Amino acid sequence: MSTPSQSSGEVPVRSKRADAVRNQQTLLAAAAAVFVTSGVDAPIREIAAKAGVGMGTIYRHFPTRADLVVAVYRHQVEACAEAGPALLAGTDSPFAALRQWVGLFVDFLVTKHGLANALQSDSSGFEALHTYFLDRLVPVCTRLLDAAVEAGEIRPCTQAYELMRGIGNLCVGRDSDPRYDPRRLVELLLQGLRRPDVDAGKR
Amino acid sequence: MSTPSQSSGEVPVRSKRADAVRNQQTLLAAAAAVFVTSGVDAPIREIAAKAGVGMGTIYRHFPTRADLVVAVYRHQVEACAEAGPALLAGTDSPFAALRQWVGLFVDFLVTKHGLANALQSDSSGFEALHTYFLDRLVPVCTRLLDAAVEAGEIRPCTQAYELMRGIGNLCVGRDSDPRYDPRRLVELLLQGLRRPDVDAGKR
DNA sequence: TGACAAAGCGGAACACTGCTCCGTATCGTT
DNA sequence: AACGATACGGAGCAGTGTTCCGCTTTGTCA
Known part of the structure; x- marks a missing residue:
């Protein structure tokens, strides 16, 4: 409500870092593009490469x-x-x-x-x-x-x-x-x- | 023609070696067993192991x-x-x-x-x-x-x-x-x- | 502004699987 | 017994999923 928190916990949830949200968007776009050409079971590496991020990043955002x-x-x-x-x-x-x-x-x-x-x-x-x-x-x-x-x-x-x-x-x-x-x-x-x-x- | 051949070719087809037919039978039995427990996409290695043969053998019989x-x-x-x-x-x-x-x-x-x-x-x-x-x-x-x-x-x-x-x-x-x-x-x-x-x- | 801890990142590394390839063993024939 | 053809075994390569940890970036606070 007052503090920027979206969950029900009372711990002060710090909003996500700027690069994190940026990467998430980039990943979504890259995934969408790759899905079109290689199907939804395209190699994770391919999506990561397309987005220009490492594989750790993709797994962090989308387990x-x-x-x-x-x-x-x-x-x-x-x-x-x-x-x-x-x-x-x-x-x-x-x-x-x-x-x-x-x-x-x-x-x-x-x-x-x-x-x-x-x-x-x-x-x-x-x-x-x-x-x-x-x-x-x-x-x-x-x-x-x-x-x-x-x-x-x-x-x-x-x-x-x-x-x-x-x-x-x-x-x-x-x-x-x-x-x-x-x-x-x-x-x-x-x-x-x-x-x-x-x-x-x-x- | 005169030699034991089952196909239409005229080359003298020598019948398969005894160990080969034996292995083929063993493989079929092993595969049937493994399919039941692990599904038809069980690892090839698993079937080969169950049959007690190497992977080359399985690929030779069933490409x-x-x-x-x-x-x-x-x-x-x-x-x-x-x-x-x-x-x-x-x-x-x-x-x-x-x-x-x-x-x-x-x-x-x-x-x-x-x-x-x-x-x-x-x-x-x-x-x-x-x-x-x-x-x-x-x-x-x-x-x-x-x-x-x-x-x-x-x-x-x-x-x-x-x-x-x-x-x-x-x-x-x-x-x-x-x-x-x-x-x-x-x-x-x-x-x-x-x-x-x-x-x-x-x- | 500078320092610092937390958050996030990258990609090496491991595990698992399909498939090939070739040195070796076995079989059937002479 | 010898020998060539046939078949075998499994090491090795390549592709993929998933984890893990040292390093970088970010936001904050003095």
Whole structure:
């Protein structure tokens, strides 16, 4: 409040040194650039070199690779999360909103080389990434899903967590073959969600 | 020709040395064991150690990791491939056959620690794995799909290749969270395949 | 301004893994 | 038994993640 401290501790927290914040910014920019060309699992050394800092620095600012990835993409994830309620408000078909929102998410994943792979990877250093994405987006997805169920557009059995992971999984390895288009399969998944009133009342 | 040769070449192919075939068997057994405990991307050294051979030997018999994985699981993949036509013949609903067959495939993938991950990985040494699985199973899946389309149970837009990859993707990372069950999502995908007789004008 | 402690930095060093290469051992044949 | 072909073993190189500690920079206080 009065003193420049952002945490709840009462110790006098000295604000970060100027070179530290500078380096953090530099690192974020460098990482973003490297991610584009070499994917999110580019060698740490490469990112450090691009930023012109030593490896100790990168590990100090971002202890795990996931921390760095999250920091780089945080804005886009936030934007995606915030788009959820907006889409829901902008239409009278919650299912259509869900579909649009999922489209946003897929676009995001698909345009980040290797991000989907990393997201599902169980290798060390990526759990936090997984956690952040899910913590932020699952609630949004839940709202959309609930709304669609309430509107009677889909059947109620699916959990948002599972759906999100499924969608993420479908986006893995998009670049390996032009015949594979995650979007088509995600659309299929969403269709599978629909309440089958057609064939129920097929009579 | 007269000499024991199994390939089409006419050079006198001497049969493999006894220790070589012995080692190959030992390696397969060791690899199978290690895959169970450490996953299909266990260190090559570990497999070599388990088999009691040097690393040169393992690379000579199985130049890439995919070759080893394929050799270990070949029988199961073959069994899965052969089950396709059988299932189709055993029912009058091709879609039901497809569903059962997909179930077999999912069971196979899901019980092999990390296999699904490897299958989709674009990392070096796994392309051949990808290729083998797909070459062997896509034709089977195509037949099932075609039959279901012909029977009017599903709509015709989906390619077997894409479906297989989608299913494989959905099986990635099953162990990371008990809330994630690939089977449910695969079922959803299959439901999405169904012909919605709404838009089917021929009714 | 100058001195000093804390904060931050750099990169050498270690561990682990994939993969190659070649001297040596083994096998099968004559 | 001898000998050439075949196969083996593992040292060694290269790439990467991660740690650790001596050195530099920064902010503060007299």
